[in-house]
Amino acid sequence: MRTIKDIDYAGDNSEWHLGDMLLPAGEGPHPLALCVHGGGWASTEYLRPSFVGVAEFLRSLGFAAFNIEYRLLGTAPWPACGDDCLRAAEFLLAGGDGLPRLKRDRLFVVGGSAGGHLALMTGLRLPRERVSGIVSISGVCDLELHEPDKLFQFNPASFWGRAASRAELEAASPKHLVKAGQPPILCTHCPHDDVVGIEHSRHLVARCGELGAEAKLFEYERPRDGHCIWRPGSEPPRLFPEIEDAIAEFALLFT
Secondary structure, eight states: OEEEEEEESSSSOOTTSEEEEEEOSSSOOEEEEEEEOOSTTTOTTSSGGGGHHHHHHHHHTTOEEEEEOOOOTTTSOTTHHHHHHHHHHHHHHHTOTTOOSEEEEEEEEEEETHHHHHHHHHHHHSOGGGEEEEEEESOOOOTTOOOTTSSOOOOHHHHHSSOOOHHHHHHTOGGGTOOTTOOOEEEEEOTTOSSSOTHHHHHHHHHHHHHTOOEEEEEOOOOSSTTSOBOTTOSSOOBOHHHHHHHHHHHHHHO
16 A cells, blocks of 8 residues: 655645545555545645545545645635535546556545535536545535534635625535436434534435435434544544444445
């Protein structure tokens, strides 16, 4: 196993357009996974090192896992971060200059919290045949959902840098992008999540059900602790075993 650091996926030498490719053992070709960290689209405390444990887990499943940075809201408003994730996905699918043997036909997209939102927005906007599956870990799915008891409070003025219309809110919400024939989606969420409420995932999966689209919600019980996703004391942070098991089962079905 090896890791190729600081790959410039946009070709512009920007510190925000870098990713680390975690390669499994063997010659390949390896299936591809795009890994998208969280942090409210804005926090510099949650960059790619915060998500490397997820990338390492995906590598253990046989994926070549590309763990990326993207422009934060303090650098550029929406849709910059969404465009960056799409650009990283297209870079992988188009060939990824100089990278080892990879299966470039389809991409598995995984993100957590705000990264769950970006994973959904990426996978749902790529051509259907190029996406094997999308995983949202405690992700933001509905920008119109107001939950005053949660730490996450969506602020359009921060997201767009201005007020936003109802149409813009819907266009940036994964719940409103789902459709029949979309890639399969797995949402994992704890009912005790204090940051992003589980209703985000429930709304998305319910909407998929109405449309006849493939989507599943994996709910699990853990004590209240932020997102309720990280194993205490793990370094780099690792997801709870039951979350990893759900992702592994989903990946086995759809990749």
